[in-house]
Amino acid sequence: MKFGLFYEHQLPRPYDEETWGPEDEHQILKHALEQVELADRLGYDYVFEVEHHFLEEYSHSSAPEIFLAAASQRTKNIRLGHGIALMPPRYNHPARVAERISTLDLVSDGRVEFGTGESASEMELGGFGVAREEKKLMWEEATRECVKMMTQSPYPGYEGAYFGMPSRNVIPKPLQKPHPPLWVASSRRETTMVAARLGMGSLGFAFETPEEAQERVEQYFELVREECTPIGAAINPALAVLSSLSCFETDEEAVEKGREGTQFFSYSLGYYYSPLGAAHQPSKTHLYRNFRDTPEEKRMGVLGGRGFGGFGGGNEEVEPDDEVKRALWRAAKRGGCIGSPDFVRDTLRRYDDAHLDVMIFVAQSGARKHEDVMDSIYRFGTKVLPEFKERHEMHEKWRAEQLDGVEFAINSSI
Amino acid sequence: MKVDRIQDEGLRASLQAAHASLRAGDHRDVVQRAGEAYIELLRRKPELLQGEGAMPQMRIFMFPRLCAHLEVEDGRPVAVAFDRENIGFPEAVTYYEFAVDNLVREGL
Numbered sequence: 001m002k003f004g005l006f007y008e009h010q011l012p013r014p015y016d017e018e019t020w021g022p023e024d025e026h027q028i029l030k031h032a033l034e035q036v037e038l039a040d041r042l043g044y045d046y047v048f049e050v051e052h053h054f055l056e057e058y059s060h061s062s063a064p065e066i067f068l069a070a071a072s073q074r075t076k077n078i079r080l081g082h083g084i085a086l087m088p089p090r091y092n093h094p095a096r097v098a099e100r101i102s103t104l105d106l107v108s109d110g111r112v113e114f115g116t117g118e119s120a121s122e123m124e125l126g127g128f129g130v131a132r133e134e135k136k137l138m139w140e141e142a143t144r145e146c147v148k149m150m151t152q153s154p155y156p157g158y159e160g161a162y163f164g165m166p167s168r169n170v171i172p173k174p175l176q177k178p179h180p181p182l183w184v185a186s187s188r189r190e191t192t193m194v195a196a197r198l199g200m201g202s203l204g205f206a207f208e209t210p211e212e213a214q215e216r217v218e219q220y221f222e223l224v225r226e227e228c229t230p231i232g233a234a235i236n237p238a239l240a241v242l243s244s245l246s247c248f249e250t251d252e253e254a255v256e257k258g259r260e261g262t263q264f265f266s267y268s269l270g271y272y273y274s275p276l277g278a279a280h281q282p283s284k285t286h287l288y289r290n291f292r293d294t295p296e297e298k299r300m301g302v303l304g305g306r307g308f309g310g311f312g313g314g315n316e317e318v319e320p321d322d323e324v325k326r327a328l329w330r331a332a333k334r335g336g337c338i339g340s341p342d343f344v345r346d347t348l349r350r351y352d353d354a355h356l357d358v359m360i361f362v363a364q365s366g367a368r369k370h371e372d373v374m375d376s377i378y379r380f381g382t383k384v385l386p387e388f389k390e391r392h393e394m395h396e397k398w399r400a401e402q403l404d405g406v407e408f409a410i411n412s413s414i
Numbered sequence: 415m416k417v418d419r420i421q422d423e424g425l426r427a428s429l430q431a432a433h434a435s436l437r438a439g440d441h442r443d444v445v446q447r448a449g450e451a452y453i454e455l456l457r458r459k460p461e462l463l464q465g466e467g468a469m470p471q472m473r474i475f476m477f478p479r480l481c482a483h484l485e486v487e488d489g490r491p492v493a494v495a496f497d498r499e500n501i502g503f504p505e506a507v508t509y510y511e512f513a514v515d516n517l518v519r520e521g522l
Contacts, residue, residue: 133479133480133481133497133498136480136502136504136505136508137500137502137505139504140502140503140504161500188508189511189515190478190507190508190511190512190515191504191508193507193511194503194504194507194508194511197503197507198504219416222415226415227437
């Protein structure tokens with residue numbers, strides 16, 4: 001199993017102020033670059049960066065290609081992932097995505113992971129005039145054509161349902177051939193199965209249990225072998241999932257330092273992806289204050305009134321039935337990788353046994369201190385990561401067995 | 415394939431037909447069959463629609479709403495309602511996988 005970091009660039013407003021200080025956005029980005037630099041030195045494999053727009057406090061990461069380009073010049077080995085690039089053409093014209101992905105691949109010496117997706121928040125869809133009911137169609141069309149732009153000289157042109165352009169040679173071309181590994185955001189199990197059928201990696205933003213991950217892994221590789229019609233010129237058979245990371249010397253310290261950030265991550269995600277988010281008042285709504293002023297056991301109210309389980313003394317221990325709500329609910333619970341190195345190691349072994357390819361950590365979330373995030377990244381990187389590096393050879397053999405007989409070209413960094 | 419784990423012969427055959435339609439590119443048929451199978455699940459397991467507050471509607475709400483949804487009107491059986499006719503491959507897969515997963519999970 002490989003490991004990565006995941007960045008939303010969360011920036012809660014200061015509790016006692018109406019807005020951020022003049023240096024706050026500057027600082028969160030510079031801190032994140034320091035964290036990525038440390039992760040690279042320690043041998044982490046990936047950094048994935050979201051693209052979100054207008055989601056104040058939840059995500060100040062609207063130009064991931066800029067951040068990843070900066071990271072590329074400070075690092076040597078860590079792979080630079082879009083997690084994900086928004087593909088509906090009203091967000092990004094497919095030719096502009098192809099140009100940016102290729103350029104990043106060139107300046108990073110071929111380290112790009114091309115994650116794709118659509119987003120679902122009303123703030124973003126409405127902000128760019130993207131029709132919610134057709135965004136999945138837009139994603140498929142734009143992604144398919146974008147990949148052709150990276151591989152065809154010239155691109156022959158296209159007239160589709162959601163964008164069109166005449167024949168042009170879209171340049172530059174990426175360093176990785178035929179193109180960087182392709183991924184799609186898979187917050188639901190069904191999308192993981194779409195990914196398999198299209199030959200894409202599944203970026204599972206769903207906080208799955210090891211048991212669920214194992215079932216998905218088995219079904220995913222079965223579909224890759226038997227039902228795959230690649231969307232690109234090479235397939236990327238790979239499954240990644242998210243987990244919170246707060247790794248300190250004791251479980252108690254890890255919970256103490258990691259709890260609120262994890263809760264805020266879930267609270268703010270639930271806020272923007274629920275009807276509440278559509279009523280968000282730009283520059284006025286103080287999400288962090290609302291979060292802090294809400295009793296701990298009620299902070300998940302935006303997710304349907306479920307309690308926090310292990311974190312807040314919530315009465316509701318039954319997980320939500322809805323998959324998305326369940327993912328958020330789990331994110332807010334203790335579990336995942338919040339604990340001592342021993343706790344985190346034991347948790348990860350279960351995912352490793354399930355043959356998961358990549359675990360991506362949310363280390364920066366909420367108002368977690370930069371020093372604590374660095375400390376956590378360092379502790380995991382020195383006390384847990386090496387063991388999994390040694391075990392990865394076994395995983396590679398298992399993957400080779402799974403992919404035996406697959407005749408498509410493969411470009412995967414696993 | 416997971417669809418082969420559906421125990422009920424009729425439902426299994428219908429979703430195997432949906433699978434064939436998926437491979438043949440008949441995406442509307444996939445969505446129709448997936449919707450009907452899910453409605454049949456709710457008919458056979460009415461306890462899934464019981465509970466307090468908004469919970470009874472949750473199972474209806476969970477059904478994907480990409481290009482079709484479940485229509486619930488007083489006094490009429492739940493039905494699949496299409497919002498448009500052009501249905502993409504990823505959308506059809508979403509409905510198909512949703513139905514198969516729920517039927518297997520509920521032991522039908």
